[in-house]
Amino acid sequence: MPGPKMTLQTQAVLRALLERPTHELYGLQISKAAGLATGTIHPILARLEGLGWLDSRWEDIDPAVEGRPRRRYYTLSPSGAEQARLALAGARTPIAGLLPGLRAEGGLA
Amino acid sequence: MRVAVLARGKQAFDVARAQSLVNDLADATGLALQLKAARAEALTFEVVSTSELAGYRRMAAEIGRRLGRSRVLVRYLGLDAVVGEGIGSSQRRAGRLAGVLGRCGHVQGRDLTDLLEESGGLAHDLKEVSLVAELQLLAILQEAKASRRPAEAGSLPLALAGRLARGAVRVLPVTARGRYREEFESELYELAAAEASRWTQFLYGIRLVDRAWVLRAELRLAARRRVRS
Numbered sequence: 001m002p003g004p005k006m007t008l009q010t011q012a013v014l015r016a017l018l019e020r021p022t023h024e025l026y027g028l029q030i031s032k033a034a035g036l037a038t039g040t041i042h043p044i045l046a047r048l049e050g051l052g053w054l055d056s057r058w059e060d061i062d063p064a065v066e067g068r069p070r071r072r073y074y075t076l077s078p079s080g081a082e083q084a085r086l087a088l089a090g091a092r093t094p095i096a097g098l099l100p101g102l103r104a105e106g107g108l109a
Numbered sequence: 110m111r112v113a114v115l116a117r118g119k120q121a122f123d124v125a126r127a128q129s130l131v132n133d134l135a136d137a138t139g140l141a142l143q144l145k146a147a148r149a150e151a152l153t154f155e156v157v158s159t160s161e162l163a164g165y166r167r168m169a170a171e172i173g174r175r176l177g178r179s180r181v182l183v184r185y186l187g188l189d190a191v192v193g194e195g196i197g198s199s200q201r202r203a204g205r206l207a208g209v210l211g212r213c214g215h216v217q218g219r220d221l222t223d224l225l226e227e228s229g230g231l232a233h234d235l236k237e238v239s240l241v242a243e244l245q246l247l248a249i250l251q252e253a254k255a256s257r258r259p260a261e262a263g264s265l266p267l268a269l270a271g272r273l274a275r276g277a278v279r280v281l282p283v284t285a286r287g288r289y290r291e292e293f294e295s296e297l298y299e300l301a302a303a304e305a306s307r308w309t310q311f312l313y314g315i316r317l318v319d320r321a322w323v324l325r326a327e328l329r330l331a332a333r334r335r336v337r338s
Contacts, residue, residue, distance in 0.1 A: 027296050038300065038309070039316030042289070043323040050331025058291075064185050068302070069295035072288070 003083060004047050006091040012036055013044050014084040017054075017074070021081045024073035026059075045074060053080030125294075127246050130182040133175040134239040137199070140168045140175075141232035144206070148225035154218030162213055165225070169207035172231070176200035179242075188245045195238035202231050266294075266301040266310060273314025277321040285328050293317060 004010055016033035017025065027045070031038045048054040055077050059070040076084060144165060151157070176196050183193045206227045213224065274293035278286050300310050 026299070027292065028299050037312070037316060038296070039313040040320060042292075042317070043320050043327045046324055046327040046331060050327065050334055064187055069291060069298050071295050071299070072292040 003087050004044075004051060004053075006087055009034075009036055009040070010044050010047075011088060011091055013041055013048070014088055017076050018081065018084055018088070021076050024057075024075045026071040026073050030074060048080070049074075051080075052077060053083055055080075126182055126185055127250075130179055130186065131239075131243060131246070133179045133182070134196075134235065134242060137172045137175040137179070137203075138232060138235040138239055140172045141203075141228055141235050144168055144225055144228035145232045148222050148228050151218045151221035151225065154221065157216050157218060157221050159214050162210055162216065162221075162224075166207050166210035169203050169210060172203040172235075173200050173207060176203060183242065186246065187249070188242060192238060192242050192245060195234065195241070199231055199234050199238065202227050202234070206231065266297040267307050267314075270297055270310040270314035273311075273318050277314075277317040277324075280321040281325050282328050282332070284332075289324075 012034040031041050054074050056072055056074045061070050063069050176199055179196050180193050209224055278290045281289055
């Protein structure tokens with residue numbers, strides 16, 4: 001199965017996830033870590049999840065008890081992490097140096 | 110009207126569930142009243158056909174389904190157990206009604222009055238339990254509004270952003286809508302909780318709408334891949 005088109009945004013998302021490959025992150029955290037605007041990454045996440053590079057699950061809480069909606073957490077699958085590393089290594093447009101300048105300001109954890 | 114009151118005083122995700130509960134109870138009550146009306150008219154019928162009986166049975170079964178969903182929502186929303194018990198009792202009654210109607214072929218009109226005997230009590234009970242549930246919902250929301258600390262006042266998601274998010278969800282394949290509705294609501298809630306400005310929340314909603322068709326295409330592509338593999 002061919003990998004995803006390695007757009008700058010896709011690379012940014014993969015690099016953000018690879019920074020802490022075992023950590024689960026929800027959408028806004030990924031946006032912030034990748035330096036992308038909120039509300040823009042769901043197509044990328046859906047593509048990566050469809051390819052089996054990402055796993056996602058609902059946060060295991062009772063919204064009624066916590067008083068907030070549950071989050072959707074994403075993490076790289078074991079094979080996805082490996083494929084992401086390879087894909088980033090082969091990507092023609094290295095963006096690591098651009099990331100700090102792209103990072104969004106904001107106070108989300 | 111009541112739901113509009115709820116919408117001004119509570120976070121969007123609770124309002125959606127409160128609205129579902131109010132709607133389900135209202136629909137169940139409406140169906141029970143229709144069955145009650147059919148019973149009142151039954152004496153004027155010569156014969157009630159099998160298909161008419163099947164229609165009444167479907168109505169009773171639908172009441173049962175809506176009440177089953179209502180019980181889950183009552184627990185989720187933290188309403189008093191007595192509301193759940195009242196709904197449970199009505200759900201059993203609707204089940205009995207559906208069972209009786211399902212066992213009959215065509216009958217005389219006067220027989221239908223016996224078959225639908227439960228409908229009057231069912232409609233009465235549902236009107237009462239709906240009223241109690243709505244009063245409890247309003248009380249909970251009033252309490253939530255009164256106890257909200259000043260710092261939390263700005264943490265309610267922007268309603269317009271919520272509407273945009275729901276609009277974006279409508280573009281998606283049906284099977285994915287539930288997931289993304291909840292995911293977008295959650296993110297909007299997180300934005301609001303992090304004191305993001307109304308403008309930031311608005312932009313979030315706009316971007317969701319802007320990318321909804323791309324997300325739809327990705328989801329459909331992923332579904333096709335799953336079918337092929």
